[in-house]
Amino acid sequence: MTSWVLFPRLHLAEIEDQSWCPSWLREHTHRALARMWQTSNSKNGSPATQACELILQTLGGVEQAAQFTFVDACAGAGGPTPLLEAKMNDRLTSSGYKPVDFVLTDLWPDIKAWEKISKHSEHISYIPEPIDATKPRRLAKEGTKECRIFNLCFHHFKDDAAEKVLSSAVQSTDAFMIFEMTHRTIPSLLNTTIVILSVFITTLYDFYWSPIHLLFTYIIPIAPLFYAVDGYVSCTRGRTAEETWALLRRQRGLDLSEWELRSGEQTALLPFGKLYWYSGVRKTIKKYSG
Numbered sequence: 001m002t003s004w005v006l007f008p009r010l011h012l013a014e015i016e017d018q019s020w021c022p023s024w025l026r027e028h029t030h031r032a033l034a035r036m037w038q039t040s041n042s043k044n045g046s047p048a049t050q051a052c053e054l055i056l057q058t059l060g061g062v063e064q065a066a067q068f069t070f071v072d073a074c075a076g077a078g079g080p081t082p083l084l085e086a087k088m089n090d091r092l093t094s095s096g097y098k099p100v101d102f103v104l105t106d107l108w109p110d111i112k113a114w115e116k117i118s119k120h121s122e123h124i125s126y127i128p129e130p131i132d133a134t135k136p137r138r139l140a141k142e143g144t145k146e147c148r149i150f151n152l153c154f155h156h157f158k159d160d161a162a163e164k165v166l167s168s169a170v171q172s173t174d175a176f177m178i179f180e181m182t183h184r185t186i187p188s189l190l191n192t193t194i195v196i197l198s199v200f201i202t203t204l205y206d207f208y209w210s211p212i213h214l215l216f217t218y219i220i221p222i223a224p225l226f227y228a229v230d231g232y233v234s235c236t237r238g239r240t241a242e243e244t245w246a247l248l249r250r251q252r253g254l255d256l257s258e259w260e261l262r263s264g265e266q267t268a269l270l271p272f273g274k275l276y277w278y279s280g281v282r283k284t285i286k287k288y289s290g
């Protein structure tokens with residue numbers, strides 16, 4: 001069942017998007033998000049596992065998925081990609097296909113986190129230079145198709161930037177997948193409250209060795225305040241499927257006739273965490289030059 005949308009979309013400012021946002025705060029949330037993607041508390045597995053299944057369904061199964069390179073366009077600290085890659089390649093190799101490659105990119109590359117991730121998997125690489133998702137280049141390995149994935153980041157884009165992100169995907173890739181967990185819905189607001197409170201636990205796990213993180217979480221609660229502001233603000237920025245596809249349809253000259261657009265939502269983290277997904281797949285084969 002589609003969740004009830006409570007109020008019109010707003011694009012209030014997130015602290016994370018400001019150039020003055022301290023990098024330790026960004027790193028703090030990205031680590032927490034990466035952990036959230038891997039947390040499994042339902043029979044359907046973690047959000048990352050569910051994302052893998054959704055991508056497989058969207059692309060039409062393992063045979064089709066085996067033809068792709070997957071680009072995580074706003075990777076943060078890696079988000080779901082380490083687990084997603086392992087699950088995807090398990091599914092492919094157990095069906096007799098070769099493993100596929102994943103590439104991490106971001107406007108603010110987290111090289112430290114990505115080095116660690118790529119050391120653990122020969123199928124995950126990264127681009128160390130900043131790549132703006134509104135003007136990316138095609139990164140698929142030669143002879144493969146490209147699927148661009150946007151994990152928990154599409155709400156960061158104002159409508160004009162979001163239009164560019166989508167039109168670039170339509171013009172230079174073969175598929176794209178958007179995953180969001182913040183939205184203008186009751187489950188999303190409740191889940192965000194749990195994520196905000198979880199900072200008191202995750203800081204101990206991730207940053208027990210760092211006086212600055214401990215000070216600014218438990219004594220002067222800057223980190224929890226940051227989570228609260230950015231968490232609720234990102235909920236107000238969530239888009240419905242209609243609002244997302246309208247960004248594509250209003251672009252003159254953009255040919256969508258070959259594209260199949262779909263969307264849905266499902267519970268990914270009990271009790272309230274919904275995964276909202278929006279997918280696009282090119283139905284025909286396109287040749288790319290350059």
Ligand SMILES: C[S@@+](CC[C@H](N)C(=O)[O-])C[C@H]1O[C@@H](n2cnc3c(N)ncnc32)[C@H](O)[C@@H]1O
Pocket residue numbers: 030033034073074075076077078079080105106107108131132133134150151152153156
């Ligand atoms: C909320 S974080 C999500 C991180 C990760 N995808 C995850 O799921 O944990 C949003 C990410 O979007 C990135 N981002 C924001 N604007 C961007 C842009 N124009 N181009 C590329 N990345 C961008 C930020 O640097 C940040 O890493």
